[in-house]
Amino acid sequence: MTETRVPIPTLERLAIYLRVLLDAHEAGIQTLSSQEMEQHSGISAAQFRKDLSYFGEFGKPGVGYSVPGLIQCIEQILRLDEEQPILLVGAGNIGSALVGYPNFRAHRLRIAAVFDNNFVKIGRPFGDLIIEDIARIKEVNAKIGARLGIIAVPAHAAQEVANLLVEAGVTGILNFAPTILRTPPHVHVRNVSIVQELAVLSYHVAEETVCEDCRGRRQVARSAK
């Protein structure tokens, strides 16, 4: 147990750094300082260096970081250096958006199979996949070996789907259903809740309307258009 636990916020930022680096790489930039990363990512230079320090030393004092070098390192850390197959459960609206999502490829994320329980949908094409019977998920994943799963089904079905995913060998679940999932301790769950996000914004937007000392700033912003 010599390893210090890496904070979750650090991992989240790692994905942001990677995006900035990929953009920089595309633009032909060879080297980036933590200062420049701050400008492009909005995350402080100190935070950036601190985050990287959990994993090793990647920069040269006086110079900065090699863009291609750091890309490779972060990809390795996040295991995005080789293709990650993903099981998608739910061939509805959200599932549809996900199979068509163009940003996956650049990160070697690939939806390798889609499942649903609706016999009308099973067998139909979905993106470049065929919708499979959720009952066959364990069998199918025996071949694929995916560790990641996405739940894009209605809330009332989400827990059962989670159980099936875990049984099929998945240990990381991205959950779009508005429910708290109960999973064994070795399974990691992350929830995406659009309503929650909008609720937080809704609070702030209302605050803004009321809050006295914001008025000055709002004026500035209005005239700044």
Add this chain to the structure above:
Amino acid sequence: MTETRVPIPTLERLAIYLRVLLDAHEAGIQTLSSQEMEQHSGISAAQFRKDLSYFGEFGKPGVGYSVPGLIQCIEQILRLDEEQPILLVGAGNIGSALVGYPNFRAHRLRIAAVFDNNFVKIGRPFGDLIIEDIARIKEVNAKIGARLGIIAVPAHAAQEVANLLVEAGVTGILNFAPTILRTPPHVHVRNVSIVQELAVLSYHVAEETVCEDCRGRRQVARSAK
């Protein structure tokens, strides 16, 4: 400035509490203790009480919280007590999933207009709306008066869309595009990044594979299926 700033995590949890309360209400439950909230939400009883304490006193010692009463209070806090119109920009896959999203109604969130810049799409139906020209966004929102906007366009167009939303009077933006948006200080932005979520899971899933002291737990979990 007598108000203590409410932590963002508290606001995020408020939306979770609300969901649990709505479920409880549906089940005909009249009263809930912080203990019971812990069981249903996975958030500690102490955290729940602390979170509420930022906004006032809502419970009865020895009894707990009135379910309908607390629903109303949290809805008021998050401004979900009256309909919140939302502008959606981007009539692609993600936009399509959003206009069809069934969970909005229960929280009085309503997508009031959809915009795109693709002249092939403009004028076509989209859910029960008609896709409008992004160039007309300010004009359209003069009638609607939405403060919330959703960006569901490719990364390269996101910043321009953000500018237009702000110009149209939006002060809260939910951004699905993988870019950091630059906005005036009175505008609140929240980012939804599927790739980021999957990257964090990918890291943990790989950890699990390597990590020595996890083995015991994995065995347990395997046999627990």
Add this chain to the structure above:
DNA sequence: TAGATTGTTAATCGATTAACAATC
């Protein structure tokens, strides 16, 4: 009244920020 549960205060924990010696 006795038992239960709240709201709040103080203690703990963890993450962010700032500063600086080491180094290219």
Add this chain to the structure above:
DNA sequence: TAGATTGTTAATCGATTAACAATC
């Protein structure tokens, strides 16, 4: 060498947890 920028340590900040007096 001098200037720039790293990696890391210590200080600060903020959020979570635990405990308990107040109260139904």
